[in-house]
Amino acid sequence: MSDRHILDRRNRLFVLILWVSIGLSVLTNLMVGATGTxxxxxxxxxxxxxxxxxxxxxxxxxxxxxxxxxxxIMTGLILMLLxxxxxxxxxxxxxxxxxxxxxxxxSNYRPVLFTAILSFxxxxxxxxxxxxxxAIFAEEPLIYLMLYIVLGAITLCASTLFSERLxxxxxxxxxxxxxxxxxxGKLLHEIMSSVTILNAFSTDQKERAVMTRNISKEVTxxxxxxxxxxxxxxxxxxxIRASVQAVDQSIGEMMQQMxxxxxxxxxxxxxxxxxxxxxxxNGKSGVPNAVDERTVNSIMMEFMNSTDQVNEQADQMRIxxxxxxxxxxxxxxxMVAIATSKEQHMTAVEEVVGSMELQHNQIxxxxxxxxRLDRRVSDLKKLAQAYDxxxxxxxx
Numbered sequence: 001m002s003d004r005h006i007l008d009r010r011n012r013l014f015v016l017i018l019w020v021s022i023g024l025s026v027l028t029n030l031m032v033g034a035t036g037t038x039x040x041x042x043x044x045x046x047x048x049x050x051x052x053x054x055x056x057x058x059x060x061x062x063x064x065x066x067x068x069x070x071x072x073i074m075t076g077l078i079l080m081l082l083x084x085x086x087x088x089x090x091x092x093x094x095x096x097x098x099x100x101x102x103x104x105x106x107s108n109y110r111p112v113l114f115t116a117i118l119s120f121x122x123x124x125x126x127x128x129x130x131x132x133x134x135a136i137f138a139e140e141p142l143i144y145l146m147l148y149i150v151l152g153a154i155t156l157c158a159s160t161l162f163s164e165r166l167x168x169x170x171x172x173x174x175x176x177x178x179x180x181x182x183x184x185g186k187l188l189h190e191i192m193s194s195v196t197i198l199n200a201f202s203t204d205q206k207e208r209a210v211m212t213r214n215i216s217k218e219v220t221x222x223x224x225x226x227x228x229x230x231x232x233x234x235x236x237x238x239x240i241r242a243s244v245q246a247v248d249q250s251i252g253e254m255m256q257q258m259x260x261x262x263x264x265x266x267x268x269x270x271x272x273x274x275x276x277x278x279x280x281x282n283g284k285s286g287v288p289n290a291v292d293e294r295t296v297n298s299i300m301m302e303f304m305n306s307t308d309q310v311n312e313q314a315d316q317m318r319i320x321x322x323x324x325x326x327x328x329x330x331x332x333x334x335m336v337a338i339a340t341s342k343e344q345h346m347t348a349v350e351e352v353v354g355s356m357e358l359q360h361n362q363i364x365x366x367x368x369x370x371x372r373l374d375r376r377v378s379d380l381k382k383l384a385q386a387y388d389x390x391x392x393x394x395x396x
Contacts (some may be wrong), residue, residue, distance in 0.1 A: 003171075004063060004064075007063055007064065007067070007106075008057070008060060008063050010067075010105060010106055011053075011057045011063060011066045011067070012057055012058075013105065014053070014066075014067075014070050014102070014105070015050065015053050015054045015057050015058075017102065018046075018049070018050045018053060018070065018073065018074075019050055019054075021074075022042065022043070022046035022047070022050060022077075025042055025046070025081075026039060026042055026043060026046075029042065037084055038081070038084040038085055038086075041080050041081075041084040042077070042080070042081065042084070045076065045077055045080050046077055049072075049073035049076065049077065050073065052069070052073075053066060053069055053070060053073060056069070067103075067106050067108065067110075067111040068110075068111060068114055070102075070103075070111075071099055071103060071111060071114055071115040071118055072118065074095075074099040074102070074115075075096070075099060075115070075118040075119070075121075075122055078092065078093070078095045078096060078099065078122065079122055079125070079126075081095075082126060082132055082136075083132075087135065088131070088132055088135040088136050089136065090136040093123075093126065093136055096115075096119040096122060096123070096149070097119075097148075097152055099115055099118075099119070100112055100115045100116060100119065100149075100152055100153065100156055101156065103115045103156070103160075104156050104159060104160050104163070106160070107160055107163040107164050107167050108160055108164055109156075109157040109160040109161050109164065112153065112156045112157050112160050113153060113157055116149055116150075116152070116153035116156075119149050119153075120146065120149060123142075123145050123146065123149065124142075127140075127142050127145065190379065197372070197373070204369065205369070208365070211358075212363075215358060218351070232337075239330065260309075
């Protein structure tokens with residue numbers, strides 16, 4: 001609250017006191033049977049002075065000088081009462097002390113000192129006025145009257161100086177308290193805002209934690225599937241290796257059997273050539289000789305043995321071919337399984353990559369949230385330090 005505003009409020013208070021004082025004076029004079037002239041003077045002068053003070057006060061005109069107008073009005077009113085009263089009373093004169101005492105409400109020694117000067121003038125005038133002197137100052141020395149005014153002025157000025165100093169200190173403390181309240185309000189607002197941010201941050205982090213946990217579960221599950229798939233592929237590759245070795249063995253056996261068949265066929269061809277030699281037949285009768293018959297029988301036996309061997313080798317070759325076909329089917333099936341496993345493997349890897357990217361984004365947002373939280377905490381720390389170094393301690 002500014003000094004001007006306080007002064008305006010005190011002026012309004014004094015205007016009210018003036019109107020009440022005039023009202024009480026009129027009522028008192030009516031009760032004691034005062035003359036009409038005294039009432040007219042009291043009402044006319046009081047209304048004129050109080051009206052002027054009221055107009056200036058509520059129009060806020062010359063606010064700083066109303067404190068000097070009020071004692072002028074009060075002193076003039078006291079003088080008019082003394083002059084208009086046919087039988088002046090000493091109690092009416094004592095109103096000058098009430099006038100000085102009322103000025104202490106301004107908590108300023110200047111209006112008190114100004115009122116004391118006016119009281120000096122009024123006392124001197126009243127003391128040297130013959131009618132007033134004989135009525136109220138016949139046995140009162142002027143020096144005592146002046147001394148009383150001086151003592152009263154000194155006492156009241158000292159009181160107002162102390163009150164003024166105390167008021168300034170209170171005003172300074174009030175401003176410090178107001179600044180501290182503003183700082184506290186700002187700090188409270190920042191704290192409430194930080195609490196809101198922390199609540200949002202906590203909720204967000206809970207959601208991110210749940211999402212990260214789900215991503216971790218999915219990644220773990222995908223890794224288990226990948227591990228199982230790799231193990232299955234390893235088993236398939238081992239089967240393929242065993243099948244390839246069996247195929248190589250079957251092909252080797254077939255090559256060996258084909259070589260044996262070639263040897264047998266070459267041997268059979270030689271025997272057939274020997275059997276078809278005309279020298280082994282009787283040219284005259286057309287019947288083979290006995291030696292020739294044995295030779296033919298031997299050749300036929302060898303031919304039959306060779307045929308049996310060829311048939312046996314052919315059976316073994318058919319078995320080897322069937323075994324080779326079976327091995328090739330196993331290899332083809334394993335290759336299809338590996339291809340399918342590779343596709344599943346790639347799908348799982350893509351899911352893992354997507355989950356890891358999502359988790360990376362979540363972690364990035366988490367880091368950003370912690371950065372914002374750290375900045376908020378730093379701001380609160382600075383505000384708290386400013387509040388701690390404010391003038392609140394001086395007030396306390």
